[in-house]
Amino acid sequence: MKLFYSNNSPYARKIRILIDEKKVAVTLEKVVLANKNCTIHEYNPLAKVPTLVVNDISIFDSPVIAEYVDHKSGPLYLIPSDFDKKILLKRWEAIADGLCDAAVAIMLEKRRPASQQNSDVFEKQMKKIRLSLKWLNREMEGKQYYLEDTFSYADIAVGSALGYVQLRYPEIDFKNEYLNLYDLYELLMQRPSFQTTVPEPYL
Ligand SMILES: N[C@@H](CCC(=O)N[C@@H](CS)C(=O)NCC(=O)O)C(=O)O
Incomplete structure (x- = not known):
């Protein structure tokens, strides 16, 4: 493979x-x-x-x-086979991917010549980012991990999106605005799998 x-x-x-x-x-x-x-x-x-x-x-x-x-790759599975649990996880992945789509869209708009940039794009995509972060943060209330408080692919998907948003938008104050997500990312970053794949600034 x-x-x-x-x-x-x-x-x-x-x-x-x-x-x-x-x-x-x-x-x-x-x-x-x-x-x-x-x-x-x-x-x-x-x-x-x-x-x-x-x-x-x-x-x-x-x-x-x-x-x-x-x-x-066999047990331990990080995506549940139970249908209802899997839909919960997939919906988390969809938000995580949508968050990345919005962050990428802003980055691509920023790369256009200044005279061709459209402020509506920034506004529309940043609204998606803010609303998604708020939504995810609320979903994490009182939890350490998203699905049944056990590490799963849902945490991987959202953790990866959070790392990307932090890289592109360091001005977002996760600790003060989205504390549950801040705590989740801190926890995930203790894992070697997250540490060795951390995105690099300015690439
Ligand atoms: N929905 C796709 C998105 C993949 C994607 O857009 N990847 C970007 C890199 S971050 C890419 O390959 N962009 C190249 C292009 O769109 O031409 C997935 O989840 O795999």
């Missing part, structure tokens, strides 16, 4: 953390998406990371890869 990832992709970080937690033997292949020679489109027509290649079959996107990795 080979996982194509890029350094700061929060979607790829989720998968790298899951792979590490489950001790799955995967070759990690770092790509630079901006590089003209990047061959990721040969494995994924959408040319996105993460992409997992298993016996010449490409698997994407990150929620599908996560299901595959967790299911194939």
